[in-house]
Amino acid sequence: MRNYNLIRCPICSAVNIDNGDEIRCRRCEEKIYPTKNISYNRTIAYLLTAIILYFPANIYPILITKQFGVTHESTILGGIMLLWQAGSYPVAIIILVASVFVPILKFIFIIYLLIATKYNLKSAHTEKHKLFYITEAIGSWSMIDVFVVTILSVLIHFTAVKILPGAGATAFALMVFFTMLSALSFDTRLLKKEKD
Amino acid sequence: MKKDELDTLVICKKCHTLHKKIRIHKDTKAVCSYCNTVIYRHTKHLYRTTLALTFTALILLLVAFSFDILTININGVYKSLNLQSLFIMVFQEGYYLVGIMLLFLIVIFPIVILVSIIVLLILMHYKKAGYMVKRLLILIAKLQHWSMLDIFFISILVSMVKLFSYAQIELEISFFSFILLLILDIITIKKISFNELWILYEKIYLTKRRKK
Numbered sequence: 424m425r426n427y428n429l430i431r432c433p434i435c436s437a438v439n440i441d442n443g444d445e446i447r448c449r450r451c452e453e454k455i456y457p458t459k460n461i462s463y464n465r466t467i468a469y470l471l472t473a474i475i476l477y478f479p480a481n482i483y484p485i486l487i488t489k490q491f492g493v494t495h496e497s498t499i500l501g502g503i504m505l506l507w508q509a510g511s512y513p514v515a516i517i518i519l520v521a522s523v524f525v526p527i528l529k530f531i532f533i534i535y536l537l538i539a540t541k542y543n544l545k546s547a548h549t550e551k552h553k554l555f556y557i558t559e560a561i562g563s564w565s566m567i568d569v570f571v572v573t574i575l576s577v578l579i580h581f582t583a584v585k586i587l588p589g590a591g592a593t594a595f596a597l598m599v600f601f602t603m604l605s606a607l608s609f610d611t612r613l614l615k616k617e618k619d
Numbered sequence: 620m621k622k623d624e625l626d627t628l629v630i631c632k633k634c635h636t637l638h639k640k641i642r643i644h645k646d647t648k649a650v651c652s653y654c655n656t657v658i659y660r661h662t663k664h665l666y667r668t669t670l671a672l673t674f675t676a677l678i679l680l681l682v683a684f685s686f687d688i689l690t691i692n693i694n695g696v697y698k699s700l701n702l703q704s705l706f707i708m709v710f711q712e713g714y715y716l717v718g719i720m721l722l723f724l725i726v727i728f729p730i731v732i733l734v735s736i737i738v739l740l741i742l743m744h745y746k747k748a749g750y751m752v753k754r755l756l757i758l759i760a761k762l763q764h765w766s767m768l769d770i771f772f773i774s775i776l777v778s779m780v781k782l783f784s785y786a787q788i789e790l791e792i793s794f795f796s797f798i799l800l801l802i803l804d805i806i807t808i809k810k811i812s813f814n815e816l817w818i819l820y821e822k823i824y825l826t827k828r829r830k831k
Contacts, residue, residue, distance in 0.1 A: 429637060431630035434760040435817045438628045438637075449625070450821060451757055506781070514780045517773075549634040549653060556633045563767055566724070569717060570767075570774030575781065577700050577708045578691050588709075593716050600720065603764065611635065 430455065430612055441612060462610035463537070469605035470533050476598035477526060484589035486572055491583055498591060499523065499568060522568040522595070525561050529602050532558045536609065552611065559606050565599045568592075631658055659814050666819075670740045672807045677733045679800040684726065687791040688775060691782060700775075701793065702726065724767040732762055736807070739816075749824035756820060760813060768804065772797050 428441040437450035446455050484496035497505065499522055506515040532554055539551060572588045579586040629638050631651040638658065643649050648660040662668060690699040702725075709718035739755040742748050775797070779788055 429625075429628065429630065431632065431635060434757055436630070436632065436814050437817070438625045438630055440625070450817060450825075451753060453757055509784070511780055514777055517777060549636060552635040553633055553654065559764070563764065563770060566767055566770050567774050567777060570721075570771050571778045571781070573705060573709060573714075573717065573721065574700060574774060574778040576712075577705050578698050578778070578782065578786075580698065580708060581693075581696065587712060588714055588717065593714060596717050596720050607764065 433611070462608055463540075465608045466533065466537065466605050466610075469601050469608060470530065470537075473526075473598050473601035473605060474530060476594050476601060477530075480591050480595035480598050483591035483594060485568065485591035485595060486575070487587040487589045489585040489587065496589060499595070518568060518571075521564050525565045526598065526602060529558055529562060529606070533602075533605055533609065555606075555609065555611060562603045562606055563599070565602075566596065569596045569599070629658055631656055662815060665815055666740060666744065669807065669816075670737065672803055673733055673736045673740070676800060676803040676807060677730075677737065679796045679803065680729060680733060683793045683796040683800055686793045686796075688793040688797070689779070689791055690789045691786040692789065693786045699791070724765060725771050728762050728766045729768050732759055732766055735759055743819065743823060746823050749820075752820055752824065756813065756816060768797075769801055772801055 429438050430441045431437075432439055432448040432451060432453070432455055434453050435448060435451040437448055439446060439448055439455065447453065448455050481499055483498070484501075485499050486497050486502055488495040488497070499518075503515050503519050503523070506518065536551060536555060536558075569588075569592050572586075572592050576586045576588055627640050629640050630636070631638065631654065633656040634651065634654045636651055636653045638649075638652065640659075641649065643659075643661050645661050645663045648657045650656060651658050684702050687699040687701045690697055706718060706722065709721065735755040735758055739752045739759075742752050742755075775794070782788060
């Protein structure tokens, strides 16, 4: 049994024999992964797009408050600081984790996995699989900030006081989208390379 | 290695450790020996439970989408949040990209997932349209990552906390239907494993084909 390279189909979770090339799952007949190089490069491309989008997402305001003609703009970090000063610590921590730490952690995890597969770093492949699983699971939680901004701008929409989403919100939503794509296009077969 | 032999194996979704499948009792689950993740279950009435729960979830989803989620009251001025007002605001102010993403992540994908589970279960019951069932199962597997109702609900809670100091908040029908929906969502999507549905699919359609 050791001689075979067995992999799990990411769609229907059937066990398949890996011949190192493009294969179709024997149960759902979907392509499991494209050729290794393609998925490797695709992951890098999506990751770079996400990292580039991370900067406008943090520099541009995510929330614009218009109060009696006075416009006040706040970025993600600025909003967290305000929440912290106002004393709502739990919410500040949730947003800090979801919209600052999670994207950065995802970048670091994916970069680590890419480097580890490229240079065959020696660590247990089960650990890497776990890391990848976490990366996939936490990805979508960064969308909290975008949702909160849109909900607030629906509720606070009066003639005198208005909250509007800023350009940062669009950049942030796109960034989350591309990090998710990057994680999804990562070929988990690469993690097993060191075995053979 | 023969194909039948592959069917006796299973790989953990979290740490990718290879296991040999064993028969388990009804209403029990098999966990990974390495990381304790549930690998597969044996649900007693898989077909009926899933259909009932998904149908309820779909009804709750429609309720959650058509009524107000919450109403705020700032010095006598009322403003309520529902999905229509959300999308009207987003598109009127010109945030098309965010609007389209929200539309897909909150509205379209959850509805598509629930409807396709119902359709595929009904098709499976009558043992018809094997190809369609397969496509639906693949569709669900691909969309699972992109349904963000739970995150949307947490966002509602976060914005409520942000508004506490300025406004009085009244919870409306949709809010409670969201809570029930998420509980059901956890049961249906996370607990009833699609692995079981795939095995059922294999049993119903593929064995017939092989005999022919």
